[in-house]
Amino acid sequence: MNIGDLSDEHTDGNERPSPKPEREIQNVPAVTPLPKLQLFILLYLQLAEPLTSTVVYPFVNQLVRETGVTGGDERKTGYYAGFIESSFYATEAICVLQWGRLSDRFGRKPILLSGLVGLIISVVGFGLSKNYWALVLSRCAEGALNGNIGVSKSMMTEITDVTNRARGFAYLPMVWSLGSTIGPVIGGVFSNPTTRWPGIFGTTGFWAEYPYFLPCITVAYVSLTAFLIALFCLKEVRPRSHKPTSRLKDPENGRIIYERLPASDPGPSLSTAIDKSGSDTDDQIELDILERSDSLDIEGTDASINIPYHHKPHLDQEIQRDIGLRSILIPRVLLPVLNYGFLAFTDQAVNVLIPLMYSSSIDHGGLGFDPFVIGLVQGLAGLVMGFTQVLTFPRLLQKFGPKKLYIASYTSYLLVYCAFPVLSSVTKTAGGVTTWTWLVILLQLAAYSMTCLTWGCIFMYISEAAPSPATLGLTNGLAQTTSSVMCAIAPSASSSLFSASLEHNLSGGNFVYWFLCAFTVCGIVASSRLPSHLG
Secondary structure: OOHHHOOOOOEOOOOOEOOOOHHHHHOOOOOOOOOHHHHHHHHHHHHHHHHHHHOOHHHHHHHHHHHOOOOOOHHHHHHHHHHHHHHHHHHHHHHHHHHHHHHHHHOHHHHHHHHHHHHHHHHHHHHOOOOHHHHHHHHHHHHHHOOHHHHHHHHHHHOOOOOOHHHHHHHHHHHHHHHHHHHHHHHHHHOOHHHHOHHHHOOOOHHHHOOOHHHHHHHHHHHHHHHHHHHHHOOOOOOOOOOOOEEEEOOOOOOEEEEEOOOOOOOOOHHHHHHHOOOOOHHHHHHHHHOOOOEEEEEOOOOEEEOOHHHHHHHHHHHOOOOOHHHHOOHHHHHHHHHHHHHHHHHHHHHHHHHHHHHOOHHHOOOOOOHHHHHHHHHHHHHHHHHHHHHHHHHHHHHHHHHHHHHHHHHHHHHHHHHHHHHHHHHHHHOOOOHHHHHHHHHHHHHHHHOOHHHHHHHHHHHHHOOOHHHHHHHHHHHHHHHHHHHHHHHHHHHHHHHHHHHOOHHHHOHHHHHHHHHHHHHHHHHOOOOOOOO
């Protein structure tokens, strides 16, 4: 082959450019159908976590008061309830990154299955706990043993491609919304079964001694069914082991920069790595090879090939199996992760304040609702969020782009926080819950339902930010670690500020809401730095 005859166009025998398919000319890729069965299993598996996480919200404040740890002072409930809610995310923050790294090494499926086992054990322990510190220990175990949320996002990326990823990721927030809908309903309706259904559960005995075990065992059953379905039906995406048939070494330092894997291994090929570095055709690759004088040895074959120096960094990044944390500490990864942290804190604070404020007495800035009403209200909010996500996200994403959609959706949190002092003022002025109270609640839930669109955007930003397929699990692990840290801080911070605002009458007892509004504004500023387009 004559190097001088190389060109960017493929030619036929008459040296004329071969016609390209119409779709290639238009640069419009065919839309790949979603793998429905695997997608369903992954989503059902993911459902277990929001169920387990939110089932305690309607009754956790009442449970804390029943343990006696507050000493009868209702205003202190926020301190202790917030610590219970934070303990789950604190331990998850410590462990979730390691679960992501283990999934890169051993595969996604084993880690997902072990996470489900952790959820089952911990939530059953929570339902059987009567001592305050036993409750904290159960929530800590739940966070430490569960690494599913980051791993499932990695697997979602791997079972989709660029043509259907937006539709696939739209279902992840929907599942979280569904879990956030069903979880509080289960927690509110099934708590205290001896009081609600004395004819079935009696008035004494086990169910009277453990009034919150029924909702916990109910969500544990969901985790158990998810475990069985995943065990027998979920297909592993990443290989469990890598046994190369040949290796590519740099003779200068002996470093392995390429491994040829068995045909069943879906890992990237050498030509793929070279293509990503800027050579789009086989001719260009051959030209680069001929321009390079130094050779690289291939173990397992009798051949040697020449690779351009400028391709080496890409081979190192795209092919090397054991990639460290430093490889993802770059701006394109850290910026979406930072915004994910803001989002996690803002949303978790809402999840904590709704049951805390709603369950507090009217004299202490609340609405005086019982767990049953709180569960129904939170369930309604989750239901509306789920429908909003599924029906609007793909179209709005296509019309406005990820950045504008994320900022607009995230800004809705300001309306959610501002509704709290209005609720308190309206209810306290009327001396009880009135029609105006329910009207403000509906407006607050409407604003909250719009915030669900943020999740699909940020999940896609994070997955697209991964420097290579080999770092996908690590990238999602870092993102989930950041999210877990913020979710660990948010319950204690928001509930403690709620109690402190009441005890010291800060801003008329509303200081916590103004603080969270200011925090949300900081998150809006951070979101303005996101790229306008994915990839």
